[in-house]
Amino acid sequence: MGNLEHSCGVIGLSLDTKVAPFAKKALRVIQHRGQESAGVAIFNDGHISYLRDMGLVHEVLRGSEYYNLTGNVCIGHVRYSTEGESKASNCQPMTVTTSYGDIALAHNGDITNATELREQLSKKGWAFLTTSDTEIIIRILAKEFNETRDPIKAIKNTLRMIEGAYSLTMLIGDRLFGIRDPMGFRPLCIGRLKEGNVVVSESAALDVTGGEFIRDVLPGEIIEVTRTSFHSVRTPAPKNPAHCMFEWVYFARPDSIMECREAYEVRKRIGQILASEHPIDADVVVPVPDSGRAHAIGYAEGSGIKYEEGFMKNRYVERTFIMPVQKQREAGVMLKLNPIRSTVKGRRLVVVDDSIVRGTTLRKLVQMLRRAGAEEVHVRIGCPPIVAPCFYGVDMKTRGQFVATGRTVDEIAEHITADSLGYISIDGLVKALNIPYQDLCLACLNGEYPTPIPGERQRFQTRLNEHGQ
Amino acid sequence: MGNLEHSCGVIGLSLDTKVAPFAKKALRVIQHRGQESAGVAIFNDGHISYLRDMGLVHEVLRGSEYYNLTGNVCIGHVRYSTEGESKASNCQPMTVTTSYGDIALAHNGDITNATELREQLSKKGWAFLTTSDTEIIIRILAKEFNETRDPIKAIKNTLRMIEGAYSLTMLIGDRLFGIRDPMGFRPLCIGRLKEGNVVVSESAALDVTGGEFIRDVLPGEIIEVTRTSFHSVRTPAPKNPAHCMFEWVYFARPDSIMECREAYEVRKRIGQILASEHPIDADVVVPVPDSGRAHAIGYAEGSGIKYEEGFMKNRYVERTFIMPVQKQREAGVMLKLNPIRSTVKGRRLVVVDDSIVRGTTLRKLVQMLRRAGAEEVHVRIGCPPIVAPCFYGVDMKTRGQFVATGRTVDEIAEHITADSLGYISIDGLVKALNIPYQDLCLACLNGEYPTPIPGERQRFQTRLNEHGQ
Amino acid sequence: MGNLEHSCGVIGLSLDTKVAPFAKKALRVIQHRGQESAGVAIFNDGHISYLRDMGLVHEVLRGSEYYNLTGNVCIGHVRYSTEGESKASNCQPMTVTTSYGDIALAHNGDITNATELREQLSKKGWAFLTTSDTEIIIRILAKEFNETRDPIKAIKNTLRMIEGAYSLTMLIGDRLFGIRDPMGFRPLCIGRLKEGNVVVSESAALDVTGGEFIRDVLPGEIIEVTRTSFHSVRTPAPKNPAHCMFEWVYFARPDSIMECREAYEVRKRIGQILASEHPIDADVVVPVPDSGRAHAIGYAEGSGIKYEEGFMKNRYVERTFIMPVQKQREAGVMLKLNPIRSTVKGRRLVVVDDSIVRGTTLRKLVQMLRRAGAEEVHVRIGCPPIVAPCFYGVDMKTRGQFVATGRTVDEIAEHITADSLGYISIDGLVKALNIPYQDLCLACLNGEYPTPIPGERQRFQTRLNEHGQ
Amino acid sequence: MGNLEHSCGVIGLSLDTKVAPFAKKALRVIQHRGQESAGVAIFNDGHISYLRDMGLVHEVLRGSEYYNLTGNVCIGHVRYSTEGESKASNCQPMTVTTSYGDIALAHNGDITNATELREQLSKKGWAFLTTSDTEIIIRILAKEFNETRDPIKAIKNTLRMIEGAYSLTMLIGDRLFGIRDPMGFRPLCIGRLKEGNVVVSESAALDVTGGEFIRDVLPGEIIEVTRTSFHSVRTPAPKNPAHCMFEWVYFARPDSIMECREAYEVRKRIGQILASEHPIDADVVVPVPDSGRAHAIGYAEGSGIKYEEGFMKNRYVERTFIMPVQKQREAGVMLKLNPIRSTVKGRRLVVVDDSIVRGTTLRKLVQMLRRAGAEEVHVRIGCPPIVAPCFYGVDMKTRGQFVATGRTVDEIAEHITADSLGYISIDGLVKALNIPYQDLCLACLNGEYPTPIPGERQRFQTRLNEHGQ
Numbered sequence A, B, C, D: 001m002g003n004l005e006h007s008c009g010v011i012g013l014s015l016d017t018k019v020a021p022f023a024k025k026a027l028r029v030i031q032h033r034g035q036e037s038a039g040v041a042i043f044n045d046g047h048i049s050y051l052r053d054m055g056l057v058h059e060v061l062r063g064s065e066y067y068n069l070t071g072n073v074c075i076g077h078v079r080y081s082t083e084g085e086s087k088a089s090n091c092q093p094m095t096v097t098t099s100y101g102d103i104a105l106a107h108n109g110d111i112t113n114a115t116e117l118r119e120q121l122s123k124k125g126w127a128f129l130t131t132s133d134t135e136i137i138i139r140i141l142a143k144e145f146n147e148t149r150d151p152i153k154a155i156k157n158t159l160r161m162i163e164g165a166y167s168l169t170m171l172i173g174d175r176l177f178g179i180r181d182p183m184g185f186r187p188l189c190i191g192r193l194k195e196g197n198v199v200v201s202e203s204a205a206l207d208v209t210g211g212e213f214i215r216d217v218l219p220g221e222i223i224e225v226t227r228t229s230f231h232s233v234r235t236p237a238p239k240n241p242a243h244c245m246f247e248w249v250y251f252a253r254p255d256s257i258m259e260c261r262e263a264y265e266v267r268k269r270i271g272q273i274l275a276s277e278h279p280i281d282a283d284v285v286v287p288v289p290d291s292g293r294a295h296a297i298g299y300a301e302g303s304g305i306k307y308e309e310g311f312m313k314n315r316y317v318e319r320t321f322i323m324p325v326q327k328q329r330e331a332g333v334m335l336k337l338n339p340i341r342s343t344v345k346g347r348r349l350v351v352v353d354d355s356i357v358r359g360t361t362l363r364k365l366v367q368m369l370r371r372a373g374a375e376e377v378h379v380r381i382g383c384p385p386i387v388a389p390c391f392y393g394v395d396m397k398t399r400g401q402f403v404a405t406g407r408t409v410d411e412i413a414e415h416i417t418a419d420s421l422g423y424i425s426i427d428g429l430v431k432a433l434n435i436p437y438q439d440l441c442l443a444c445l446n447g448e449y450p451t452p453i454p455g456e457r458q459r460f461q462t463r464l465n466e467h468g469q
Helices: A020-029 A063-067 A114-123 A133-148 A151-161 A204-208 A245-251 A263-277 A293-303 A325-331 A360-371 A409-415 A426-433 A463-467 B020-029 B063-067 B114-123 B133-148 B151-161 B204-208 B245-251 B263-277 B293-303 B325-331 B360-371 B409-415 B426-433 B463-467 C020-029 C063-067 C114-123 C133-148 C151-161 C204-208 C245-251 C263-277 C293-303 C325-331 C360-371 C409-415 C426-433 C463-467 D020-029 D063-067 D114-123 D133-148 D151-161 D204-208 D245-251 D263-277 D293-303 D325-331 D360-371 D409-415 D426-433 D463-467
Strands: A009-015 A037-044 A047-054 A073-079 A094-098 A101-111 A164-172 A175-180 A189-193 A196-200 A212-216 A222-225 A230-234 A284-287 A311-313 A337-339 A348-353 A376-381 A420-423 B009-015 B037-044 B047-054 B073-079 B094-098 B101-111 B164-172 B175-180 B189-193 B196-200 B212-216 B222-225 B230-234 B284-287 B311-313 B337-339 B348-353 B376-381 B420-423 C009-015 C037-044 C047-054 C073-079 C094-098 C101-111 C164-172 C175-180 C189-192 C196-200 C212-216 C222-225 C230-234 C284-287 C311-313 C337-339 C348-353 C376-381 C420-423 D009-015 D037-044 D047-054 D073-079 D094-098 D101-111 D164-172 D175-180 D189-192 D196-200 D212-216 D222-225 D230-234 D284-287 D311-313 D337-339 D348-353 D376-381 D420-423
Touching (some): A009 A020, A009 A164, A009 A175, A020 A037, A020 A063, A047 A101, A073 A101, A114 B094, A133 A151, A196 A204, A196 A222, A245 A263, A245 A426, A263 A293, A263 A426, A337 D204, B009 B164, B009 B175, B037 B101, B047 B101, B073 B164, B114 B133, B133 B151, B151 B164, B151 B175, B189 B204, B196 B222, B204 C337, B245 B263, B263 B426, B293 B348, B337 B360, B348 B360, B409 B420, C009 C164, C020 C204, C101 C114, C114 D094, C133 C151, C196 C222, C245 C426, C337 C360, C348 C360, D009 D020, D009 D101, D009 D175, D020 D037, D020 D063, D073 D101, D114 D133, D133 D164, D189 D204, D196 D204, D360 D376, D409 D420
Parallel strands (some): A376 A420, B284 B348, D348 D376
Antiparallel strands (some): A037 A073, A094 A101, A101 A164, A222 A230, A311 A337, B094 B101, B101 B164, B164 B175, B311 B337, C009 C196, C037 C073, C101 C164, C189 C196, C189 C212, D101 D164, D189 D212
């Protein structure tokens, strides 16, 4: 895929000291989950203040405007956004005032019944100020909070109405909550600092603040976080979750641990299995940097073929957060990657990347390697063919964009001009993840959705027949 | 007062051509009504798009982001804001989506029952995303629109709930409305261009777009504006309006005509009456530029004392729209104004300004003139002493800030170190305005509020006794 | 002319305290002399540091970069620039290092033999890093300083080589000098603060720093300024200077005093004489704001016709310092000025402006007044027709740009669509200035240049015949 | 070392089409050689225009200001700068005008006799406008050009005067030259595009413009580049060059080829030799990303220990080009690098980096690995201890900053808290480079300088004894 630019990230901190500097550090660690906008909402002296805007964490959270935000409890957000939603008014955390205090919400995911809810609430006369799912959640929450005057009841009632993928951090007044949807699509974990407690999308954020990882928030769990404790307000009965496999394959930082599985380790195992599923006689294994590096190391280990760097990656790349990211990604391949001759020339190469969505980048890379004198270029991909859209927070909403739509693997190989192409199998991927098949969301790979999506097949209803499980 | 920086301004245009360039021109003409944020909302192809942000009109409405906004119908806003509300999320026009289409609203004024409405609606479970009165109006409107599906009924129902000062421009889908509160506190007028029709805070905006002034919107009137017509949806029965005298005294551009009275002309007349009320033997009349210029010309005319420029005004002044404007105003007097020696030295001066709020600037100016050799400095003010707060859209909310609070005119003269001080009388002002006493809001001068304000006296209840009318 | 945007300005300060805050204040007062770039050079601890860049004073001299500049002696500059020279590398003060210390130079004016000197020095093998005259001066100076090791001899030798218009402030190491060319084209004066001494383009800058005016630097004088004294290093024998009449007519602030004549007072006198030279039966005199205001007050006084404001001037105007200023000036007339109806409608107007260069703005203004209902529009101009280029620091380099080139006054009146047009006569102007004819530069009015300009007539050689003096 | 931020880079292009877009692409590829400022100088229609400023290539070379620069021949520059020289006026290319046309110069390196030349020329009365060595070169060149009127003679005469390290690109009018100092310290190569010819610091820049590498410019060679040809104006007699070993160790992109040796390949070979010189019993080899990656792959290959990624590198790092880079580098280690647990925990690690200058970063990394559960941390460094300053273009000017100054290897190991520490030997490095010992500059490693440096030993004079060669 080539670029760590996806999916949003959330944090929540309750400390015994000024929280702003910690929030900034933590958000910078999860910056890869969203580069379009950043923000925090901090409780102080009866009210919630916020600072949020378009830009990177260090561009938004700075100056006296930021460091004057006092208060010990906060939530924060980094947003990746699809075209058309690039509006300052959609920046998060979102905040509202109610009769019984302020509420702030940060959301990572996609609400699958958002359109339906929006319609239903609109018919009741609700007017929406933004186009974001988050407004739907926070306003239902505010209404429930107003009626119940009980934060926890309000949360529970709200969650009953919304479907889809969500990892939330939330302030109701000065009370901080971390919530994960019942399927556990997106990651969320808790950790402990010297100064208090944290809930965050990825465990890597704990290291930089000197914290220690405690555990993942469970699918469906609601945790209240205070500076001294975590209180599991609701621990749902165990049922089959639907962890997004893409978090390990690509989204999460390699140093993040989700469901006790570190992304780096999983990626390396993917590479090893890929080597056994799609062996090839070659001279050298090279990654597409940076996303394919761990998979390539695994492939090298599994195949016994030696690992080399095959591309130089230029770090000085323009960033325009107005433009949709995809366009840039395609335009700048040659400015960003350049072959390393000694690795490439006269060699039979295995090029390993994490995944293929559109295939445009990979096609250019293969051609670049040939021009640099590669004898053979064999492509190996650490994710099975993507054939179905994602409704759970990944910016792949239409089948038309996938190179794998209506093409066989051979046809894709031809399209990207590779000598051979091998995708890891779904079974191989599941094995690498070491998470039961029925506990994963593989919807983009097999078209079976863990939650009801109009016009799409639902998981388990079809799986038994097809996979015999 | 010294600075044209107040009160907000609104526009609405319905043209037979792309509206964006016209909207920008019109907003720039009313830029003096608000320099903190600017924005437009434009209807196009079933939806309302917007561009709004902190900054001056030419800083916000520019580039492809602005000129790519197609559509022929729009509203726009410039905002002046008090401290604490300097938030990008409070920028206007505000927009919402509803079941039956998008709504956009631009608001100039203050809703006096905002706190009460907010509380009442909050108790019903409404959560507010902003701290702005405008959200209250637009959300009530959206609810009413949803229930009635009739824009006009919805507007009427909404207006029934809100009290205070408001001149509104509004899009309900592609339908454009201009509305003025029943008291007519803030100005609003309609005009005709070659390309269509306009509703705008000040008539001066018509000139720059090549338009012609038609008339003021009546107090309490709702006008639907199309590119070819104006339709008065509601023409309320005549009753006593409460036009803010400050619009003529200071806020409006001198070239704007409100209630058939041009601000410049009124100001000059104020000066003439001031001359008769507070004559003095002096050598020269000088204005505090730029706001006191017309008053000074009138005073010169009335007194027969010759008019001169007494101060040079430096136009190159820093603008920070984060900082509340007042602080700057006080800090920079000496950088901004400098005496002209030939006018001042050895002369007995009459210094004329539009009004005194805090008195700090004027005190510095008097001292500056003395240092420059003025023999005598007599101050004349085109507005009676301000002694009561404004709840109708002017940033004077507390009695503590007024120099006239608890001071006689002589004490104020002493405070500002003037040899003499004369304020125009309320009767003089009313005469200059040539608007019946009972049709004006003079609340900041006499503490009698045209609408019920908890803890304050209401107009007419006390007036009869005090003024014998 | 309509815009105070011209000609550059210089300062020099020697204080017993940190000079940076004073320098900023002083430069802001002379900001009208140049808005393209700003800068200071400050001597500290054996070296000269500088901060200079494109932008207004408050945009360039700010932040820790500025306030960390310690040192008690400095020079400063604001630059107005013509197209093609808008380069950061031309920003002033210019600084050089030499064997015997650093030198810094700020220059207001035009060196008439610059091309010749540049050529001559180039032939000696000198290479120039910038296109600015200032580099020529500073490098000759450095060379002379190196040879003589005597700052004063070096200055004198340098001045012997350069011709034209220059008011200079200069640091040679920690020694501060103020210098005016032998003709005294551009103003320069000295003043005393509580904290030390100042040399500056305009006396108005003294007021804001709490200083007192001492006197003008004499034409041809070199003054060394220390914190406690002024030492006139060279007081040239009296001869006919050539003060630029335009400084009083338009460039200088009205509150500045040059050659004991305040600009405001001169302008008013111009108006009075204009009234006697070009009387007209009219209802009202209106200025083109802000530049024509003093002239108009004078005209009103002289004619007995009453003075009124006829235009509202919009202060919120875009500034792009990349673009040459002229283009903007023409484009934005309607956005900037709007007629005040009560003054204009049905009236016979006398419109007074300081000068006409191209005539485009004035033409638009006259038409604007007609559309606003003016019955007659009579234009009176406080400067005789400009017919010849300026080589002494004003951005009027070609005859082709002048509306008066090849047109009679009647033809110009027709061109600008005025009912009548009257320029003050040269004699009238000289009388208003109350400076002997032979002590003024009137080259742009009569084509007689005070210094030899190839292809142009020289002053005195022709004057005797033509003017009988 | 940890950061690709050093040493400057130059380009020159002569094309048959508009050169600006090509120049931008090429400069972006060598952006790693300097991130402080960027610029180009383009010859067009008799003159040289330029655009240069503080900032990255894509921040400076953009907009109409850049794309309106027409012309087919240009030079360009990216600058890395040491503290105190962060001045806009030091931006390159530097340009001068002379009697016989414009000259532009871009310089990568350090002139060792700059102080002496500056002093000598200053005594002749030359004044310097900047603090940059480049001004010295270009002004001598301009003088020589003026005297000889022969670009090539002028260049030769100039080069005779300057000593030290320099790779230059130069425009004399429309004639483009590429020059390398007689020692060949810094790289420079030529290449051919479809559209013309190129001279550039690193060969990698050729790929992105679709060009093909021809050869290195020889030490001491002067090449004139036209759109159709390369003409070697001076090919010096072979003698011992002094290629900076650091270009291969760290500065150059891994995909660049210098002296027929690709940086990646050399780094890998360094790793292999390091493995044989400093073997250790360990579980895994990890690089310090990104600079140590190739060395680590080599070490893994040489030792048979498996290669893994041990750190996640955060790409979203603040950049302030005002601040000296070193401070940032040290501050942000933890925000930038985070251990990957599965690689680290319970493992005996070999951490490979390219070099150690101060040791502060490495110390933090070792401690970070220990906290993450590393059992043992063995550090291996691909460059011998740096013990002497560089006077040839690298920002290491004082002995005091080196961790190796006054410390044995064991003491350094203790300082950085490593279990063991191994530096490659000088002989090992030379072997890896496969360049004769006498053809390298190893001054920072052995204190023997290829050119005379006052107070330092010179190469060859001492070497025979010490190394027996």
